[in-house]
Amino acid sequence: MLLKVEGVHKSYRQQDWLRKTRHQVLHDIGFEWRKGECLGIIGESGSGKSTLGRLLLGIEKPDSGSITFDGKPVSDRSVRRGAISAVFQDYTSSINPFFTVRQAILEPLRLAGKGDGSFDIGKLLRQVGLNESYLPRYPHELSGGEAQRVCIARAVCSEPQCILLDEAVSSLDGSVQMQVLDLLGKLRTAYGMGYIFITHDIQAAAYLCDRIMIIRGGEIVELVDTEELGHVQSPYAKELLRKVLS
Numbered sequence: 358m359l360l361k362v363e364g365v366h367k368s369y370r371q372q373d374w375l376r377k378t379r380h381q382v383l384h385d386i387g388f389e390w391r392k393g394e395c396l397g398i399i400g401e402s403g404s405g406k407s408t409l410g411r412l413l414l415g416i417e418k419p420d421s422g423s424i425t426f427d428g429k430p431v432s433d434r435s436v437r438r439g440a441i442s443a444v445f446q447d448y449t450s451s452i453n454p455f456f457t458v459r460q461a462i463l464e465p466l467r468l469a470g471k472g473d474g475s476f477d478i479g480k481l482l483r484q485v486g487l488n489e490s491y492l493p494r495y496p497h498e499l500s501g502g503e504a505q506r507v508c509i510a511r512a513v514c515s516e517p518q519c520i521l522l523d524e525a526v527s528s529l530d531g532s533v534q535m536q537v538l539d540l541l542g543k544l545r546t547a548y549g550m551g552y553i554f555i556t557h558d559i560q561a562a563a564y565l566c567d568r569i570m571i572i573r574g575g576e577i578v579e580l581v582d583t584e585e586l587g588h589v590q591s592p593y594a595k596e597l598l599r600k601v602l603s
């Protein structure tokens with residue numbers, strides 16, 4: 358499977374004193390995500406990472422350009438179903454507060470046509486470092502790290518080809534962040550899926566990803582294999598790395 362992004366532009370309307378103008382957020386974005394790979398998308402706050410994520414998920418449409426899975430547009434819900442799922446930073450609002458962990462996981466399973474009870478939810482919970490005792494709990498009875506693991510379990514259970522993680526580990530504290538990164542690495546091996554890992558944290562991206570894309574002001578400034586990160590060409594990417602490594 359291939360996710361292909363070609364010539365994507367995205368702008369939003371903005372009210373500027375008396376005039377209505379458009380704020381160009383993404384400019385001529387083009388890249389490919391290959392089946393099974395983990396692609397990191399990094400950039401500073403406001404660079405357009407989450408906007409790109411929403412376009413990849415088909416939640417929003419580009420002004421121009423195309424985003425396709427195996428040649429079919431992601432804006433078509435049936436193309437996305439079972440192919441791509443997402444985990445966001447704000448895990449507290451990602452889970453319905455009135456749903457137990459069991460209900461939260463059953464919901465995407467039903468949508469994927471696997472809600473007949475044959476799916477082993479206990480095994481999935483153990484794979485994300487939880488266990489059956491969490492099934493009757495509500496979100497407010499979970500720590501941040503536990504809630505994010507439930508979100509990851511929800512994303513994994515429909516066995517998508519690709520999981521898009523938008524700042525999914527950023528708000529977790531240091532050691533929990535590492536545990537979740539390790540967990541994502543293990544799940545990738547267990548389920549053979551790939552990730553698109555959106556973050557401002559270049560170290561977390563380098564830890565998990567095969568390739569790294571750096572975006573700035575809505576433009577791709579680098580797209581390199583992680584091993585090549587030390588040899589980036591653009592002055593901006595060099596400066597970004599210098600700041601992180603110093």
Ligand SMILES: Nc1ncnc2c1ncn2[C@@H]1O[C@H](COP(=O)(O)OP(=O)(O)OP(=O)(O)O)[C@@H](O)[C@H]1O
Nearest residue numbers: 369370382400401402403404405406407408409557
């Ligand atoms: N729905 C929207 N309407 C208007 N402007 C928007 C909208 N969504 C995003 N923007 C603008 O687009 C730009 C990029 O935002 P985006 O959230 O994609 O950046 P980001 O790189 O994900 O930043 P952060 O790391 O802070 O989340 C910002 O200037 C933002 O204000």
